[in-house]
Amino acid sequence: xxxxxxxxxxxxxxxxxxxxxQSMYERIQSMELQMKQMKEELDSLKAQKExxxxxxAKDEKSDAAQIKTAIDTKESDMDEExxxxxxxxxxxxxxxENLSDLNKITNGNHxxxxxxxxxxxxxxxxxxxxxxxxxxxxxxxxxxxxxxxxAANKHLSFRAQLSYYKSFGERMSxxxxxxxxxxxxxxxxxNPYDDTLKLRSAYxxxxxxxxxxxxxxxxxxxxxxxxxNGHLINLRExxxxxxxxxxxxxxxxxxxxxxxxxxxxxxxxxxYIKFCAGRAITVAQEKFTPTPYADDxxxxxxxxxxxxxxxxxxxxxxxxxxxxxxxxxxxxxxxxIAKNDxxxxxxxxxxNPIPIPSGTFTSVGDxxxxxxxxxxxxxxxxxxxxxxxxxxxxxxxxxxxxxKDSQRMLYSKIDTSGxxxxxxxxxxxxxxxxxxxxxxxxxxxxxxxxxxxxxxxxWKSITYAEDTLIGSKVATRGSAYEAYFTEYLEDDVLSxxxxxxxxxxxxxxxxxxxxxxxxxxxxxxxxxxxxxxSRIIDNSQDVRLYLRYKx
Numbered sequence: 001x002x003x004x005x006x007x008x009x010x011x012x013x014x015x016x017x018x019x020x021x022q023s024m025y026e027r028i029q030s031m032e033l034q035m036k037q038m039k040e041e042l043d044s045l046k047a048q049k050e051x052x053x054x055x056x057a058k059d060e061k062s063d064a065a066q067i068k069t070a071i072d073t074k075e076s077d078m079d080e081e082x083x084x085x086x087x088x089x090x091x092x093x094x095x096x097e098n099l100s101d102l103n104k105i106t107n108g109n110h111x112x113x114x115x116x117x118x119x120x121x122x123x124x125x126x127x128x129x130x131x132x133x134x135x136x137x138x139x140x141x142x143x144x145x146x147x148x149x150x151a152a153n154k155h156l157s158f159r160a161q162l163s164y165y166k167s168f169g170e171r172m173s174x175x176x177x178x179x180x181x182x183x184x185x186x187x188x189x190x191n192p193y194d195d196t197l198k199l200r201s202a203y204x205x206x207x208x209x210x211x212x213x214x215x216x217x218x219x220x221x222x223x224x225x226x227x228x229n230g231h232l233i234n235l236r237e238x239x240x241x242x243x244x245x246x247x248x249x250x251x252x253x254x255x256x257x258x259x260x261x262x263x264x265x266x267x268x269x270x271x272y273i274k275f276c277a278g279r280a281i282t283v284a285q286e287k288f289t290p291t292p293y294a295d296d297x298x299x300x301x302x303x304x305x306x307x308x309x310x311x312x313x314x315x316x317x318x319x320x321x322x323x324x325x326x327x328x329x330x331x332x333x334x335x336x337i338a339k340n341d342x343x344x345x346x347x348x349x350x351x352n353p354i355p356i357p358s359g360t361f362t363s364v365g366d367x368x369x370x371x372x373x374x375x376x377x378x379x380x381x382x383x384x385x386x387x388x389x390x391x392x393x394x395x396x397x398x399x400x401x402x403x404k405d406s407q408r409m410l411y412s413k414i415d416t417s418g419x420x421x422x423x424x425x426x427x428x429x430x431x432x433x434x435x436x437x438x439x440x441x442x443x444x445x446x447x448x449x450x451x452x453x454x455x456x457x458x459w460k461s462i463t464y465a466e467d468t469l470i471g472s473k474v475a476t477r478g479s480a481y482e483a484y485f486t487e488y489l490e491d492d493v494l495s496x497x498x499x500x501x502x503x504x505x506x507x508x509x510x511x512x513x514x515x516x517x518x519x520x521x522x523x524x525x526x527x528x529x530x531x532x533x534s535r536i537i538d539n540s541q542d543v544r545l546y547l548r549y550k551x
Contacts, residue, residue, distance in 0.1 A: 117145075118547070158202075245321055370398055468542060470540040496546065
């Protein structure tokens with residue numbers, strides 16, 4: 001007879017699917033369901049055995065030879081069933097024991113902690129437009145994440161993450177203006193800053209299987225968003241993806257989201273839509289002013305984003321993902337000229353005054369962004385084990401600026417011919433990103449990846465939180481090349497990664513803001529000698545080695 005399916009797959013199911021559950025409550029619920037199903041199977045086996053014994057009793061009038069043959073056959077079958085029962089009972093006992101231990105660890109099914117520590121060594125190399133070189137051959141950092149998860153019931157849970165990220169022996173904070181943007185809210189947990197533990201995300205999640213009596217599973221969430229390391233960039237980061245498509249947005253912000261699963265309604269595998277909105281900068285008066293937190297006396301307006309993620313198809317192997325957002329009141333950084341102690345202007349080696357961030361910003365306009373990505377988790381079906389375990393993706397994105405009448409978004413006041421440009425012109429940018437991740441050629445569980453990015457002159461993403469110290473490769477106006485090798489030293493707990501990133505800029509301003517200063521997309525080959533070429537990066541490289549502990 002066939003062995004029960006649950007018997008042969010129970011261990012795999014518990015160790016894999018349960019660990020991927022969304023909350024501790026769901027993990028425990030899944031284990032309890034497994035135990036219930038196995039009990040039902042055990043009861044079925046016992047009932048079947050009793051029925052066969054009754055059937056055998058009815059055959060007592062048969063001749064002795066037939067009875068002996070039937071008894072021998074039934075005894076053999078019953079021995080096999082006894083083995084099944086014994087195996088099932090052993091599995092049940094093991095699950096009950098694990099469930100009891102899990103309940104103790106999680107303090108009554110409600111609380112879960114896990115940790116993620118990473119040490120990195122980076123070699124950073126910059127070649128400037130004037131041919132000068134800047135580099136650091138040993139930039140060392142510690143990064144620590146503490147993840148928390150509380151489940152009140154099957155509908156409601158709360159999740160949070162604390163973060164510590166700093167370079168060895170350095171707190172990049174204090175009165176020095178060179179560090180004025182290190183604590184910027186979009187990136188405060190994504191760059192090595194200081195030795196304080198900060199909040200990276202905190203939000204509650206409500207989930208239900210019906211929406212106003214319609215069979216549409218949905219969720220609602222509000223708080224500090226898990227909006228970094230989203231789809232596609234997560235592959236090299238060796239993480240599960242956050243919601244956003246990282247091709248166009250990878251930044252910390254506060255907001256809300258609501259997801260509606262449409263698979264049952266439409267019959268299309270994995271279809272869902274997720275609406276998102278957030279505020280990236282709040283503009284308000286300070287506490288000790290005549291009108292605390294009022295915004296009517298401030299020229300700038302709050303920077304807000306709104307949009308949606310729509311997945312028209314996802315069968316687990318092949319998926320199509322799209323994303324649209326509209327960002328309002330995007331900013332440009334204001335500058336002032338650095339001063340010497342005697343009040344005179346500081347100048348560089350070419351005699352040009354040295355601008356430094358003033359700590360204030362100007363709103364310059366809005367921007368549309370649209371992204372579409374295709375992801376294959378396995379190429380073909382059974383062609384080869386190598387292709388079955390290969391991931392391929394390709395993604396395209398575009399942005400369209402909507403500048404304020406008096407502002408220039410992504411272009412300079414003076415063009416390459418020395419002419420004054422008109423404000424208020426809309427610019428459109430494009431970007432392509434493709435990559436492949438293959439099984440390691442050295443070990444069974446390792447992953448190797450190769451990626452390429454290209455961006456046009458006016459390409460602009462909001463990806464400041466990308467974990468690449470030389471700047472976001474996704475934001476590149478030009479070409480970026482990357483290769484990485486992730487190997488596991490101890491199960492899935494301790495890993496090592498070697499990564500190389502090379503960025504060749506064709507236009508400046510890739511990692512700037514959105515106006516005519518830091519964001520201006522001047523073609524590097526056409527920049528005149530009068531421009532401070534020593535402060536314009538022609539190309540950059542980052543070699544990274546990390547050791548990472550996750551448990």
